[in-house]
Amino acid sequence: MSKEIVTFRDSNAAVLFxxxxxxxxxxxxxxxxADKMGEIMxxxxxxxxxAPQVNSKLAVCLVKNGKKIVVFCNPKILDYSSEKDIMEEGCLSFPDIFLQVPRARSISIEYKDLKGKKKxxxxxxxxxxxxxxxVDHLSGIVFTNRAGNKLIF
Ligand SMILES: [Zn+2]
Known part of the structure; x- marks a missing residue:
């Protein structure tokens, strides 16, 4: 695992929460x-x-959509579908841990791009x-908080 990514075991792990x-x-x-985060990802x-995963305090995250990387600044999820799916999830800050996590099947989201344009x-x-x-990461929430099976570190 790259040293560029903060994991929950690191001395600076508080940034994740x-x-x-x-x-x-x-x-x-x-x-x-954003460029650097894209490379690391x-x-x-x-x-x-x-951003907290690379020890930054800013409300920025990147998500891949197919081959494309979408950069979300100050994202806000406006709407969650009532249909949920439970799937196995992992996190680069929790290497080798995979948990079943329920999430809304579809969402609508508002954010700003790198130029500050609202989308x-x-x-x-x-x-x-x-x-x-x-987006959870930007509130200090990690996927272990969302999993049905609770982990104690
Ligand atoms: Zn994560």
Missing amino acids: KKTEKVEKFDRSLAIL EKADGLGLA KIEAEGIFARAIQHE
């Missing part, structure tokens, strides 16, 4: 952060990555699941 701060400046340093073969999309299936996982 804190609420992030809203992005206010849509500047070059934000684009650089691809290298780790992940489906998504949230709203609908997502379903794996894409929706990954967004819910990453």
